[in-house]
Amino acid sequence: MFGISLIVLILILTLMAQSRDLKESLAGYETRAEALSQQIEEEQARTQEIEDLKQYMLTDEYAEQAAREKLGLVKENEIIFQEEK
Template sequence: MFGISLIVLVLLLSLMVQSRDLKESLAGYETRAEALSQQLEEEQARTEEIKELKEYMQTDEYAEQAAREKLGLVKDNEIIFQEAN
């Protein structure tokens, strides 16, 4: 009877240790899942910004802005003022 009680006690202790380890692992996985969820939201927001920028880059307004900045082009009725050095 004592031997059986000892075996049951050892089994219960081992189950408690395994249960504690599983709870710690679960907490770690939950933390990682939250971090990945946050990262997913950030990437979706970034994807949306890129999509909006892509749509803007296909407009005439963007083409005009790029021509002004990179090529120095101006409209026919514009006057350019330069600072004297």
């Protein structure tokens, strides 16, 4: 009877130790899941910014701005001021 009680006690202690280890693993996985969720939200925001920029680049306003900056084009009757060197 004592032997059986000892074996049952050992089994219960083993199960408790494994349960504790599983809880620690679960907490680690939950932390990782939260971090990944945050990363997904950041990437979705970045994707939206890229999509907005893509839509802006299709407008005439962007084409005009690019022509002014890169090619130095100006509108009619527009005066350009330059600094003296």
